[in-house]
Amino acid sequence: MSAPTVDSTPASTPAAPRTVSSVTWKTPIALGVVLALDVLLLLLAPHEGSARFALSTPTDFFQFPVYVIPGMATAWVCAAVGAVMLVLSVLSTRRGRRTPLWVPSVYAAALLVGFLAWAAAGSPRDLSVVGLLGGALVLSVPLVYGALSGVIGERSGTINIAIESQLLAGAFTAAIAGSLTNSPWVGLVAAMAAAALVALVLALFTITYRVNQIIVGVVLNVLVIGLTSFFYSLVLVPNTESLNSTTRFDRIPIPFLERIPVIGPVLFDQTIIVYLMYLIVPGVWFGLFRTRWGLRLRAVGEHPRAADTVGVGVLRTRYRALLVAGAIGGMGGAFYTVVSINQFNREMTAGAGFIALAAMIFGKWNPVRAALAGLLFGFATNLQNVLSVVGSPVPSQFMLMLPYVVTLFAVAGLVGRSRPPAALATPYTKE
Template sequence: MSAVTAEVGTLPRVEARIAWRNPAIYGALGLLSLLVFGVLTPGEDRTRIQVSSATDVFTIDTFAVPSRLTAVLLSLVALGLAGWVAWNTANRKRNAAWIPAVFGALVLTAFLIWVMAGNSNALPLTVLLAGALTAAVPLAFGAMAGLLCERSGIINIAIEGQLLAGAFLAVVVASTTGNAYAGMIAAPLAGALVGWILVMFAVRYKIDQIIVGVVLNVLVIGVTNYLFSTVLTQNPQTLNSPPRLPTLAIPVLGDIPVIGPVLFQQSAVIYLMYVLVAVLQVMVFRSRWGLRMRSVGEHPKAADTVGINVNRTRIRNTVLGGAVAGLGGSALVAAGLAFTKELTSGKGYIALAAMILGRWSPKGALAAALLFGFADSLRRVLGNLGSPIPSEFLAMLPYLATIFAVAGLVGRVRAPAAEGKPYEK
């Protein structure tokens, strides 16, 4: 026995194969940034950047940077990070969590320097970031809705319909009452109704959840289009003229340059998003309620054996998720926008991608929503300022960002084991 043990102990250890996918992606993007945004930029061009707004407690004058030199330096730092990732991979060390964010920020800044090189207009950094946050809010609410549902085992493809239903009811109630807050409070009811229909078909009748979700999206689009054409257009002043949610500036914090206007001069629905993400991050991973929800989504039979009502948990969480998505629908019209046909324009599916990219985590989903929101804001800002990029490509930016993020950055992710599977006791 001892001889066999000694012989086994002398065998070479078999190590897992090194995956060079991520270092290759980092290296390719860094080289692309260096060549296109750096070397190919005319050396005499400069990029003007506007940082301050009129309400800041102190102002920073608009400044200009040499386009080629700045883009080259940013790209070289990005390539240095790519080399660090490759070294860590070769030595089987884990890369720090902040590396993708910093690398992406470097390449993105080089892109902005390149695209605004020689432009007489200054890049309004505060406007760009504030627009990114505003665009990310409905995506974040939708991603939180998907997280609540899928962590308990229900696939929520109906986020698109929940956002649209919430936006419709928010507009109608706010227009009728003349109170934007009334519309914001009513919106979750519409989303909760769509969530309830989804979970009833999924739990009671055990119909395929993906099919039910797609059908509900089509149903809500059809119903809202019909009501828009027959009801709202007949009396738009009464039913389709919602007031704007007022901006609530936080004293002192709202006057800080860049950060203040972006984060602390917003409407109530954005502040609610901050609270929701923080509360869910704690509740999902640090509370008994979150443990029970995750156990139902991972191993419902084991949860049932310890006294957790699996189907009741799924119903409650799906209705709650629908209400959260409905609140996200109110964010779409928080600026006093009138309701139009198919107002969401696929934002529910982008929210679903944000949830997956965020690995079913509230803070991860928020980061992904901000990424997609930034792509949407960038499209609008560059379109207004004028850029060498065709407008058709700019319109594709949010969707291209979604595809590349999910396909190239997610890597291996594991959804809750029991999602989409009906449970019978």
């Protein structure tokens, strides 16, 4: 009879820790789809000729020559660079690593240059790089302000779907106040107050009465669109000269800096709202991550119960955050009627609030990243204007949908792992 076999392995031996990778294939897939579309475009619609790129303006300290490059050859070289970046992204993902930020950056720059070279090939007109970048900056202003509004509100734990209504209310109020006083400054302040009022309504229903935050945001968007459209037809149209003809902010060129080639006319020959944006973006970042106010705001967005335990007023902090967010969103709305044009038009924001919301998500609830995402979407919007000037063969319908296509690919494919504030959309009840 054989002796029983004794298992010498201790029963309490812990199992080896399991490593769960958070790396996904979204980035390589998105890069691959865009590259495939770019290659199909070059194959199915070759556009022969040379592209002309102008980098200087007449007021620059010194002039760059107009660069003339072969359109199709440049496009194919840029596509090859994009293919190399795609391979690097695939290799990084297969190794369980995230795609380095510089890879999609180089990829996007290469395909953009290639697309511009293809689109401008054969045109006798110069493609102005300064006009492309300057227009992109201007068009991104309401998106950046709207994205900052979303970041502040959602960092405190309240979903801010109502960015569109804040922009539209700001534009409408700025038009009336600026027309009555002939002062764009009064219009700007009135826009901030109106958007803060919209934010106050959002706070009242979501924080105090704990109504579903998404539903309240959607209702506010529809309500403000309806109210501004109604009063536009009933009040502004019959009284255009007195109530809907604002004085706009003038451009303020900064001496010496505005004559630096390329970046000077783009960055330092702008209006006061753009210069304020240069200050507000880092200011919001500093406030959120380097001040006691920001620490408390982020605490009530992550763990309101713990914040309440140490004496932070959760409801009061969320109210203040939404009011500040609304005021910043109102500055973006004022841009439409005291900078862009001098009057209000029905639904003139055209969904910019939703693109700003996407920029906030793309930026992972970080003010600087959200601002950069807003610049990206502004660039996509301005691209259609520049290409129409040089006589691009791209259909106008495609160019109109380009900003939304870029938004979709950016959020769905390039945002990577994105974690919103833990208490987002969760009403807080003090026990």
